[in-house]
Amino acid sequence: VCSRSLTPMKLRNAPSACPSLWRCLPCPPAELRLDLVLSSGQSFRWWESSPGSWTGVLGGRVWTLRQDGDRLWYTVYDEEDEHEEQDGCPAKAAKLDAGETDQILRDYFQLDVGLSALYRAWGAADPLFRKVANDFPGVRVLRQDPVECLFSFICTSNNHISRITAMIERLCQAFGRRLCCLDSRSFHAFPSLSALAGADAEARLRALGFGYRAKFVSGSARAIAEGLGTEGLCQLRTAPYAEARRVLCALPGVGAKVADCVCLLSLDKAEAVPVDTHVWHIARQRYSVALGGKSLTPRAYQQIGDFFRGLWGLRAGWAQAVLFCADLRKGQ
Numbered sequence: 378v379c380s381r382s383l384t385p386m387k388l389r390n391a392p393s394a395c396p397s398l399w400r401c402l403p404c405p406p407a408e409l410r411l412d413l414v415l416s417s418g419q420s421f422r423w424w425e426s427s428p429g430s431w432t433g434v435l436g437g438r439v440w441t442l443r444q445d446g447d448r449l450w451y452t453v454y455d456e457e458d459e460h461e462e463q464d465g466c467p468a469k470a471a472k473l474d475a476g477e478t479d480q481i482l483r484d485y486f487q488l489d490v491g492l493s494a495l496y497r498a499w500g501a502a503d504p505l506f507r508k509v510a511n512d513f514p515g516v517r518v519l520r521q522d523p524v525e526c527l528f529s530f531i532c533t534s535n536n537h538i539s540r541i542t543a544m545i546e547r548l549c550q551a552f553g554r555r556l557c558c559l560d561s562r563s564f565h566a567f568p569s570l571s572a573l574a575g576a577d578a579e580a581r582l583r584a585l586g587f588g589y590r591a592k593f594v595s596g597s598a599r600a601i602a603e604g605l606g607t608e609g610l611c612q613l614r615t616a617p618y619a620e621a622r623r624v625l626c627a628l629p630g631v632g633a634k635v636a637d638c639v640c641l642l643s644l645d646k647a648e649a650v651p652v653d654t655h656v657w658h659i660a661r662q663r664y665s666v667a668l669g670g671k672s673l674t675p676r677a678y679q680q681i682g683d684f685f686r687g688l689w690g691l692r693a694g695w696a697q698a699v700l701f702c703a704d705l706r707k708g709q
Contacts, residue, residue, distance in 0.1 A: 400475055402482060404449040407493045409486055410515030411444055417702040418538045419519045419642055421529055421545040422567070432559065434549070436481050436522075437566045438473075439556050453478055456556050487520050490692075499689050499696045505663055506689075506696060509703045516699045519642055523610045524601075525567040526643035527625070530635045531593050538705075547585045548594075552578075570607050573598035593630025600628055618646045633678050641694040649694045650682040657681060659700060664688075 415423040415431050423433035430443040439454040453473070473481070483489065492515065500507030532544050552568035572578070573594060582591035601610055605624070613621040621644050625636035634653055640646035650656075657673045660666040660681045668677045682693075689696040 399450050399452045400478065401445075401448040401450045402479060402488070403447060404444070404486075404488065405447040406444065407496075407514050408488070409444075409449065409492070409517060410513075411442055411449075413513060413516050413702050413706070414486075414519065415442075416538075417516070417698070417705055418533075418541075419698070420521060421538070421542045422525075422549075424542075426560070434556065434564055434566060435485060437554075437556070439559065439564045442482075449482070451478070451482060454557050454559065485520055487517060490517070490695075492517050495692060495695060496699075499699075502690070503688055503696075506700065509700060513699055513703045513706070516702045518647070518695050518698050520645070521643040522567070523613070523639065523643040524570055524607055527597070527610070527628075527631075527635075527639050528568075528573065528594055530638045530642075531597060531630045532587070532590050533635065533638075534590065534630070534632075544585075544587060544590075548582070548587075551581060551585060570598055570602055574602040590630065596629035597631065614643075614645045618648055621646060622649070633675065637682075637694075641698075647692040647694050648686055650685045650697050651694070652678050652681045655704065656697065656701065659704070660684065 411431050412425075412429075415433070416425075420433070422435070423431045426432035426441060430441055432439065432441045434440075438456075440451055441454075442449065442451045444450070455472070496510050496514070500510055528548075529541070529545055532548075533541050536544075549565040549567055550563065552572040553565035556564045556566055558564070575595075578598065579591045579595040582594055585591075587594065601607070605613075613624060616624075618640060621640050622633075622636045625631050625639055626633065631639075634651050637646075637649040637651040640649035641651060652660075652673065654673055657668075657677065661668060664684070666681060666684050668680055670677065685697060686693040
């Protein structure tokens with residue numbers, strides 16, 4: 378790992394939001410492409426702050442990431458000192474050393490998983506995957522905080538990425554802890570479970586334009602707070618896939634697709650294959666999967682997931698993420 382002083386993005390109106398030195402991790406593009414992964418609807422907290430640079434919130438801190446050759450560069454910004462004085466807010470997070478920040482990124486991008494070898498295995502089993510993968514290397518699955526992932530994907534129903542991103546931004550500004558301000562843009566942590574479970578949360582969310590999703594967000598927050606708790610939700614990482622999925626589907630506003638997104642993107646269930654109408658069309662038209670009926674029924678949903686798990690193996694959800702990203706980019 379190397380460290381080097383580079384010029385960070387310009388800071389305005391926030392002298393306390395100071396960046397650490399830039400550091401880097403070895404990470405070739407075949408293992409990670411930030412431009413593909415951070416814009417493909419896995420997470421909604423990142424924006425391209427300058428060409429090739431991505432700024433967002435991870436682990437209650439603001440980061441800027443960029444790639445240069447075989448290196449992943451990053452810097453982390455300090456919280457504003459004034460934040461501790463805000464009524465009802467917890468104290469700002471303690472500073473992390475270089476080893477800790479490196480590990481946060483390794484965990485978030487799951488860099489211990491060799492992606493190039495997986496691409497080769499999927500391509501050997503599936504000529505259609507091999508054809509697509511040549512143009513879309515480095516698409517890997519994020520490992521997100523389960524609370525943030527769950528409530529983000531509750532907001533995705535009948536929605537598109539740009540609108541979801543705007544909704545999550547409003548959610549964080551209204552309910553989350555203020556972290557710092559960069560280039561006149563204010564950054565906030567993702568809200569706590571208790572904030573989303575508050576008595577006035579649903580009304581506030583409706584005022585923010587969440588519509589019927591407001592009831593699902595506040596209802597699921599209360600259900601978790603009164604049941605599993607944050608710790609129990611995180612412990613689903615060690616539960617079997619079917620059990621984790623069953624628990625999630627019992628929450629307000631969580632169907633099979635949202636549950637599979639949460640299982641794949643935050644609960645270590647690499648075999649989870651989220652199926653929406655888009656993936657349903659891919660299964661029928663490109664893979665000629667024989668499905669009864671002309672709609673995405675629960676039975677068809679299960680058949681599609683089982684088909685791709687049989688084709689791609691234990692990390693079928695990762696392979697599906699590559700195809701989804703490719704179709705998304707081609708559509709754009």
